Amino acid sequence: MPTEAWWRDAVIYQIYPRSFADSDGDGMGDLPGITARLPGLRRLGVDAIWLSPFYPSPQHDAGYDVADYRGVDPRFGSLGDADKLIDTAHELGLRVLVDLVPNHTSSEHxxxxxxxxxxxxxxxxxxxxxxxxxxxxxxxxxxxxxxxxxxxxxxxxxxHLFDVSQPDLNWDHPEVRAEFLDILRFWLDRGVDGFRVDVAHGLIKDADLTDWTAPSVVLGGLEPAGPPPPMWDQEGVHEIYRQWRSVLDEYPGGRILVAEAWVQPEERLARYVRPDEMHQAFNFPYLEAPWAATELREIIDSSLAANDEVSATTTWVLSNHDVVRHASRLGFPPGEGRRPGIGIGDPQPDAGLGLRRARAAVLLMLALPGSAYLYQGEELGLPEHTGLPDEARQDPAWERSGHAERGRDGCRVPIPWEADAPSFGFGPTDASWLPQPAIWAEYALDRQVGVPGSTYELYRSALSIRRAHELGSGELVWLATDPGALAFRNGDVVVVTNFGDEPVALPGGARILLSSEPLDAGGLVPTDVAVWAML
Incomplete structure (x- = not known):
């Protein structure tokens, strides 16, 4: 695959800076902490990283309220630290995407x-x-x-479509458009490889500000299918991204734009990735799909077909900083609907079942042609922190919803690196901006490295095999299999995932490359298990 099109089959790892690695012990992750951990991400086998916002901000919405788009918040370091991070990543062969938040600024901007x-x-x-x-x-x-x-x-x-401290910009104003073109160039000149665009579907509003009486869709949820609401997915956004694309195309090395656009159906989402607009758009219908063979196959087919129509890659994702981690989300019965956070007193997931399905889910996802995103900690099998004390919550959705929504803090807890270290190795002290649960020790990286069958080693093996067999640039061909299972071929790899109650057989003569759990005594694929094999 040419360098210019690296993104078509890349695996990109999302880093939530305040929760990844804390170098100075203040309880807040920072850019030097990230830089120190980059060799570990190279060993994991990802191609690029995406950094959630690190700009100067009053942090009313964890940095998505930006006060200065050309700086680094002192909590996270300095512009010099950002330059060192970018340079170190490039030396390791990792590309760097940064978050851009164009729908709104901070009220302190x-x-x-x-x-x-x-x-x-x-x-x-x-x-x-x-x-x-x-x-x-x-x-x-x-x-x-x-x-x-x-x-x-x-x-x-x-x-303010979000918090009161996040006033929406008027994208019909030429100064707004010119400012963001300059912001793009500022970071491109510093070497970033692209931008994940926050609320990409929200920049243009209906000119008449038409009333919209349907219930507000909270974060991490798709609008019902139908005409787009007057504040989302308006036609004018595409003109903006065509102009942005022309700027990125001036720079060498394949700089990219990634849309966070909660848009359906897939045909409307695919409009964001036409050849002269963005390069990728997160596949949220796939993220929200229930753990069921029929529904997943339909979404895979419709996603690939819609993107093929515009010659775009499909970008798969299971978790991010806005949704319940999939190791917990999949621990509920399929089809129960989205949960805007999980807390004390809420129905709790089956942790063992959730992790079993999560391991199978990532093998299914990483075998699909296209690009894929991983969210920090999922390679450790981290669940949602479902016992987070309500008084510790910082997500504005918690207060503004009148405590009806637990919010997103449960997926943002600092991740564990060392089981027996202060803050589980997140930093040199016990400080942690959100409290970590004691069970985090079981998931720490140092408990999993080199351990056969660990979730970390499963991810590492999957990423290695994916690259060796060029699965990201392959083509999916469905195979016949038992009801309740999915089977497909991608190049020379056969993938079987069992969603049903009964074990299913692999194709005859299959040689196993990787399995999310051991096969049963008869060599069959058990329930909630995915297998990669060669014929």
Whole structure:
């Protein structure tokens, strides 16, 4: 695969900076901590990393409220630390993607502070979405709960589809467009290999701000199929990304744009990855699919078909910083629906069942043609922290929803590296910005490295085999198998995943390359197990 198209079959590892590695013991992960751990990611076998935001921010939404797009928050380090991270990653053969948050800024951004000072009708307010009126301009609701409009003492309202501290930008304003082109160039000039674009489907709003009375869809959920709501997936977003693409194409080495767009059906999502727009879009219908053969096959087929129509790669994902970790999500009966966080007193997943299915799920995903994303800690089999004390929660969704939504903190807990070290090796002290559960010791990396059958070694073997057999650039061909199972061939590898209650047979003469769990005594594939084999 040419260097310029590295992204078509890449495996990209998401790093949530505040929870990955803490170099100075303050309880908050940082860029030097990440840099020190990069050789371990090279050994794991991923191709690139994606960093969630590390920009200066008041951290009302864990850094997705950006106050300065050209800096590094002192909590995480300095611009020099960012440069060293990028350089070190490149020396190791890892590419680096950074998060870009263009839908909204922090209320502490210089532009918004200027807008507040300048008052109604000023040019400074034109960069955001301000409106007059005795009542809110429409019925829109915040994704985090409550109204999406905040009234100022001078009588004007401003739109915030997320937290009140995250005012939405007005993307019909030429200064906004010019500013983000400059931000792209700032980071491209520093060597980043691309951008994951936050809320990529939200930049353009319906010009009339039409009322939308359907219930607000909370984070980590797809809108029902149908016409797009007036704040999401408007036609005008595509013009923006065509302009961004032209900027990235000026730089060598295959710089990429990745859409976080909670859009369905797949045909509408595929419009974001047409040849002159973005390179990848996360496959959230796949992430949200129940653990069931029929539904997964339908989503795999429709995803591949929709992306083939625009000559794009399909980008598979099972977990990220916005959803319940799949090792816990899959521990519930299939089809029970999405859970916006899990906490004390909530129905609890079956941890053993969830991990068993999670191991099978990643073998299925990594055998599919296209690109794949891993979320930090999933290679350890980490579950959601479902016993996180409510008083420790920091996600704005928890407060704004009136404590109806537990929020996303449970998937953001600092990950364990060493079972017997302070903060399980996250940092040199016991400090941890979110409390780690005692059970984390069982999942620590040092308990799994070199241990046959561990989840870490399963991932490492899968990534090695995936690369050796070029599964990411292959082609899927379905094979006949028992009801309740899926079987397909990709190149010279056959993949069988059993979702049913009864064991299923491998094709005759199959030689096992990797299995998420041992086969049964008769050589059959047990329930909730995936196998890679060669004929």
């Amino acid at each position: 210089a532009w918004f502070r200027a807008a507040l000072a300048a008052g109604p009708g000023s040019p400074e307010r034109q960069r955001y979405i301000f409106r007059d009126g005795a009542e809110p301009p429409n019925t829109w609701q915040s994704v985090f709960g409550g109204p999406a409009w905040e009234r100022l003492p001078d009588g004007q309202w401003y739109l």
